[in-house]
Amino acid sequence: MTFDKYVAAGAMIGFLTVMAVEPALAHTGADHGAGGFATGFLHPLLGPDHVIAMIAVGLWGVFLGAPAIWVLPIVFPLVMALGGVFGMIEVPLPSVETGIALSAVVLGLCVALAAKPPLWMAALIVGAFAIFHGYAHGAEMPVASDAVSYALGFVVATGLLHLCGIGFGSLARWPAGKLAVRAAGVLIAIAGGAFLSGIA
Template sequence: MPQRRASKPQQQHLQHRDTHFRTPVAGTRWRVASLYAWIALSVLFLPSPASAHSGTGLQGGLAAGFAHPFSGTDHMLAMLSVGLWGAILGRPLITLLPMVFPAVMAVGGVLGIAGVPIPPVELGIAMSVLVLGGLVLGAVRPPIWAACIIVAFFAVFHGYAHGQELPSAADPVGYSAGFVVATGFLHLIGIGIGTIRDWPGGANALRCAGGLVALCGALFLGQAL
């Protein structure tokens, strides 16, 4: 039997019902993104020393390693920028960049433990904040391989700085694991904040955030020179 076509009032009711069921989804996205934003803001205003890469060595294990990335604004901003840039670039880099950075950072940590000489570490870390913030500001979209190389290059400096501290830690393995987990967590926060790109004015807000990060990077660079 042919199906009866819904009358106009019925169509309006069905449309209203569909809108009603979609609204909580949008509200959930808003709440999740807001949670990420509040977490990021809380992290940014945590007390931090002048430099988290003094090379004096840290005592502790997993908990100390997890807490350490949050004690340095330079490392924190670089990690958030990797997540923000990945969110702007989309698939596959939104998942690839947060995988490349910790992996190469571990290699840098090994170089730091071994004492292999590399260019000035503080200079490389400051440049990472400046460049990654600039990439977010400009919404730069390089090829996949180029984006991975950029992130991997700066990951070496971040890993090397903390690798120098590992030998004096009470539990180097636990400390390393905590540090890598915290780094991934900061990447996820950046990705979460980056979801606002689909909102009205969200893309401009992300670019402004990138500009602020780049400005901080320029200040760090001035201190490192």
């Protein structure tokens, strides 16, 4: 199996996983169950703002090329896990929902514009937004959940969403595919703007 086929297979698994989950319209802060890994795994998939931002990270990584295509989807979950710890121990962090919505706007625009900053800058942008996403996951952890299993669940789900973005972003190898990927970036930015206006 070639490298491209591995990426396509992984993206398909991630896509099917995402599609199998009933979507939610926003964060409710509600207890999604008392499980550990499964509850953590579902949490990112239940928030469309999380989903589109995670996919945008994968899409942007494709435009940036190697090594960013793998660095960004590694940086995001690692920093997100730290944000999750902050949320679990209730470290004050203002404007979490605004930060999440802004992540979709900014990352969507980076894809739409095919922005190519230096790798360190791209990683810094992605890492900064990861704090907000992780914080939301950690703060909404059900009381009865095992923290480590829960965190592992939302990190794995996030990785699959990144893989979906990478899989779709692979279309950018062709001119028409590049337009489709950039159009997806526009839609992500618009959706992020809608989330942002809903918060304000």
